[in-house]
Amino acid sequence: MPLTDETRAKAREIIARYPKSRSALLPMLHLVQAEEGYVSPEGITLCAEELGLTKAEVSAVATFYTMYKRRPVGEYLVSVCTNTMCGVLGGDKAYQALSEHLGVGHDETTEDGQFTLEHAECLAACDYAPVMTVNYEFFDQVDEESAVDIVRRLQTGSSPLPTRGARLCTFKQIEMQLAGFADEREGATGEGPAGTPTLAGARLADSVGVTVPGYDPNTPIPPVPPKDEKK
Template identity: 65%
Template sequence: MSALPGSAEGTAVTGLDSTPVDSSPEALADLPPLTEQTRLEAREIMARYPVARSALLPMLHLVQSVQGYVSPEGVTFCAEELRLTKAEVGAVATFYTMYKRRPTGRHLVSVCTNTLCSVLGGQRIMDALSADLGVHHDETAADGSITLEHAECLAACDYAPVVTVDYEFYDQQDVESARELVAALRRGEKPAPTRGAPLTDFKGISRQLAGFSQYEDPYEMAAAVDHHGDYSPTLIGLRLAEERGESAPAMPRTTPSEAPDAGEPAETVAPTGRTGATPGEEAADARVAAADTPAEKAGAAGSHPDAPEPAGRRLPDGRAGTDTPAGQEPGTSGQGPASPPPAAQGPAEAPRTIEGRSTPKRKD
């Protein structure tokens, strides 16, 4: 990786970006306004959720679909509609990389530079496009056509190296094919993605992410959903299995007696009311009785309410010693009585016996 600390590439790789939202006069001069229609659509998004603030993420995409990035006006807009502070909205908008802090180009080109893509040429692609466009990570070409960014894994390792344009996939790229793709985009063309829907632009896909169709024509929307794609790298294992007549082993059928909770005795659900035992003790007794192996039986017995305290957790006088480290009880470090005090007066309580484990008798 060629990134250096403090560089734009380094910011992309580490995720540590303190760049403020762009509120310069130049950025705000030609910014499309957030209209009443935008407000109505925001409220439509809010109505999808039982708690209004859950709508914040798609609402930020809605702002980007209008203005091309999350502007200061967009932050205020979301805060007002959701009754949040601008700090709360800003904290979310600056946490996720899909929300942009300054005006974005007509298309967002993302180059995966994570491990596999980088090894197969992803970093070379990023360096070449950066040189051609005269920009670094998260910067926009002078003609406003392309915003270029590093991407930390595009979840398509079987298609590496991967480039996306407005989150649509262009798979198994190399330096020359990526250069040709970007050159076509700058000419106003929209090359067909390797798979997925036809390419639109960054604002269009932002509207899609907000939960609205970016296609006014229903036929265009249907065509986008059914668009052909090359899925051979992902499906090659399935196709080879079909050719060879191979299949995965059948899953064992689960009978009612083998259900996950079948080993839980009925006593844990409906206590019998046996004299002298609490529901918790009855349930613990039943778990011990239902254990199938010595290890399970020992584990159930160890968690029983009547199980003896582990060594080092009870003091010589019989008091609970939960705050005293083992081996530092009075009498063991020269700071207390060397011999235990006289036994407590009164009738001794009969010890309960747990199946598979007897409770040790206390020595007076």
């Protein structure tokens, strides 16, 4: 389907943020996915026209990064880390359980268009392994049962709160944020707490009086939760 004039206007808004126009290509590809659900041929043409690039140059970038999809993605992109740390701690089993539950394999989408499943090489959260993300929001220390439960709740219309970060949104909505546009949903930002491993270094530094230039000593650091509250 043709992209709208509004999409082209947003693309030009992105370009205006950068001193060199071609630097805008990555967020523009996210914009295309926000509109189309994937990097469509029309989206590649739009990026090429607005940036003065060839379609081959745009396609080369779009095919290099796994975050850009060449087929339509479901409402929810479910990514399970199967790299070494997560894999040996249960990520492989969680992925297999999700594959069996959804009836799809890697980079495949369910018939109802709701879920796309993928195994990810690394989600950069080894201290929370094994992890999975739904539209790039983290669910930490999952196992076969909890991973399937998250998807099952989405299937029944519930919206489980990620372990960290904002509440879940659709794939197209998160792509619009990755394109650099604010999340307009009321109360959507700053909902998820920071996890204990994330704050460990800050707590240690605070305990021994180590600071960095510009640090505000009045910035609150949440206390370590009691043992029974840790996950």
